[in-house]
Amino acid sequence: MTEPCASEQPCASEQPCASEEREPTILERVGGVSGLVLAAVPTFAYVIVDAVAGLTAAVVIALVVSLGLVAMRRLRNEPIQPAVSGLIGVGLAAGIAYVTGSADNYFLPGIWISLLCAIACTVSVLVRRPVVGVIWNLLRSSGPDPNWRTDTTAVRAFDIATLALVALFGARFVVQQWLYDGGQTGWLAVARIGMGYPLLGIALLVVFWAVRRANAKEARE
Template sequence: MGGVSGLVYASVPTFTYVIVNAIAGLNAAVAVAVGTSVGLILLRRQRKEPVQPAVSGLLGVVIAGLIAHYTGSAEGYFLPGIWISLAVAAAFTVSLVVRRPLVGVVWNLMRSGGPDPAWRADKVVLRGFDVATLVFVAVFAGRFIVQQWLYDAGSTGWLAIARIAMGYPLLGLALVVVSWAVRRANRRPGVRVAPPHKPGPSESRPGRRI
């Protein structure tokens, strides 16, 4: 996630937007937030750091700024993040209901490269990924509830603080639980990835017969 610098880069456009909005109004705040995001891309490029996170951040700022501009509300800047939190919480919840915990599905695709239902037959593994997925439900549902409440209250400044405080820090805690679930699954012999097949002497020469 970029460590401390990634957290700073993600936070600067938001705090800039809130400060400029309080001083010079909504349109200036949107322009300065977009300009700040562009400046961060140039800074990362100059420091020879990956620019993809900053480019993604710029896209998010542009979308949020457009919504704020067309709604005429400073709080509109935070609507995309609020909606995304609700959508992600719903997706993780549905995956639990259908007994396909999303964290486990992603782990399985990464380790095997395709669908493999064997991991769901192991109750210990399935329970671990249920817990990890439930943590993500709590994180994103919490983001939505708190930020939607602040949005309805018109608290632009507190929305910025909540967005930062409930962003990387909570996601980091969720990833700790994911790490625990993955290690737990990897220790189960029934779900380990089989080693690559190495052809024997008789298989190394297609035309040879035994």
């Protein structure tokens, strides 16, 4: 009698595939906790070098540090998109600071982007097209639904989630504009970092709740 081959592999249906891919979390997309910490380094380097060696040196160091983060992620075979986005942001901010000759102006792009985002989110709620709902409708697995706004329960949840973003961007603008007007460069750096990913994480919890509520209602129908 022929014996079964010892090297025969179990059927794929009997053994789950260990290499099955899963969707990366938001934290993983930005490089994990280490990615969040490293993202703050160019800003702190800018403030410290500006205090010690002046604006020009601070601009150069901030750009060099940002480039170094891109290279490091490349060498570690990690996604470089977060670092590249950070480099673009630092380049824009540093360029404005250098051209205007004011160290505080490094923070101006972030301050005004926060204001514009707060206004855009507020308008979207007022016109009954909350931005969180618009994005959800575009990304839904069953395809966009032109009549999604007729679901009052989902729209109300998306209103709440969008207003959470209004609170986030509005708080960023008010606090950082106040510090900017007072010339508090050091505290501006602290506020920019502290009101960045930590507050965004809280707002995304509300967004996640709204999306789950809309998806659950859609699944019941």
